[in-house]
Amino acid sequence: QVQLVESGGGLVQAGGSLRLSCAASSRTFGVYGMGWFRQAPGKEREFVAAIGWSGGSTDYADSVKGRFTISRDKPKNTVYLQMNSLKPEDTAVYSCAARWATISRVDHEYDYWGQGTQVTVSS
Numbered sequence: 309q310v311q312l313v314e315s316g317g318g319l320v321q322a323g324g325s326l327r328l329s330c331a332a333s334s335r336t337f338g339v340y341g342m343g344w345f346r347q348a349p350g351k352e353r354e355f356v357a358a359i360g361w362s363g364g365s366t367d368y369a370d371s372v373k374g375r376f377t378i379s380r381d382k383p384k385n386t387v388y389l390q391m392n393s394l395k396p397e398d399t400a401v402y403s404c405a406a407r408w409a410t411i412s413r414v415d416h417e418y419d420y421w422g423q424g425t426q427v428t429v430s431s
């Protein structure tokens with residue numbers, strides 16, 4: 309069982325930055341692929357970014373490529389999402405998720421989810 313806790317959300321002006329953190333409880337965290345997803349009001353959950361168990365492979369949605377960076381700190385059991393040049397359309401609840409070994413853009417392929425953190429970008 310893996311418990312995930314997100315933090316770092318908040319209100320920021322367009323063009324600003326935020327860094328989200330996802331802390332995992334499992335001592336086997338290092339073997340999990342990790343993903344970030346987001347869901348805006350009235351919209352379906354969408355993939356944002358993912359990172360493989362070793363940190364060597366990453367994947368980004370086209371909408372955030374070049375602006376967001378995903379990374380992981382294995383000793384701290386934490387995954388980060390650095391978000392720069394934020395836009396109002398980035399406003400959503402951001403959730404991290406874990407799945408065994410590999411990464412995926414498909415939300416139902418992830419086994420564990422955090423509770424989410426709100427990111428609001430004002431224009």
